[in-house]
Amino acid sequence: MATNKLEKLKEFQKRLAEKLVLKPLAGEPRLVAGADVSYLPTGEALGVVVVYDLEEKRVKEVVTAKEPVTFPYIPGFLSFREVPVLKKAVKKLVLRPEVILVDGQGILHPRGLGLAAHLGLELGLPTVGVAKKPLLGDFEEPPDEAGAYSLIRVDGRIRGAVLRTRPGVKPVYVSPGHLLDLPSALAVVKRALTGYRLPEPLRQAHLLSQRLKKP
DNA sequence: GCGACAG
DNA sequence: ATCTTGTCGC
Numbered sequence: 621m622a623t624n625k626l627e628k629l630k631e632f633q634k635r636l637a638e639k640l641v642l643k644p645l646a647g648e649p650r651l652v653a654g655a656d657v658s659y660l661p662t663g664e665a666l667g668v669v670v671v672y673d674l675e676e677k678r679v680k681e682v683v684t685a686k687e688p689v690t691f692p693y694i695p696g697f698l699s700f701r702e703v704p705v706l707k708k709a710v711k712k713l714v715l716r717p718e719v720i721l722v723d724g725q726g727i728l729h730p731r732g733l734g735l736a737a738h739l740g741l742e743l744g745l746p747t748v749g750v751a752k753k754p755l756l757g758d759f760e761e762p763p764d765e766a767g768a769y770s771l772i773r774v775d776g777r778i779r780g781a782v783l784r785t786r787p788g789v790k791p792v793y794v795s796p797g798h799l800l801d802l803p804s805a806l807a808v809v810k811r812a813l814t815g816y817r818l819p820e821p822l823r824q825a826h827l828l829s830q831r832l833k834k835p
Numbered sequence: 836g837c838g839a840c841a842g
Numbered sequence: 843a844t845c846t847t848g849t850c851g852c
Binding site: 657658659661665693788 | 843844852
Binding site: 842 | 843844
């Protein structure tokens, strides 16, 4: 059999995807984390996780982790590149976020295992994928009002939603990762919006990952 | 075969 | 993601 490495990883993704649990989140989460990764000129990946309190509207904790990059960027296989650093960073948290927003796709993925879904399974925590660009799927452009969204279908199946987080700005692509469903994912992301394109936990994680690269 | 393609 | 400043427009 001429099955190369990527073909084996595809099978691995399919098997893991079967373990995903998508059901309504119990209650309204208050501690919502944001996870993002940036790359250092040293060939290392910098993972940053921020825990944001939706009620106090402020960052409660920040953790970082560094890991050598051992996998190239290949559309559809991003998790093999970023899960290691993010997993390492999350394990340093003292606080326990009720859900983690991740910069990437959830189940809106060719084999149902985007970065957020993969990370959620590895951690056993609820995760939501919030991507800035679509990877696949059929959808309509959502109205130009904050909170407006349209469903994304893959082979006729609803896998995510395109959400307008702010008027006049490109929408984001939301899909459940693990331990929650699409309605819950959309609800959390909406509640975490503060007037910017990205939900606050992710915006903070992104700002920090960019800033912490420079001495 | 051709184009698309998260970060 | 990363290489990079100013500039146009709401």
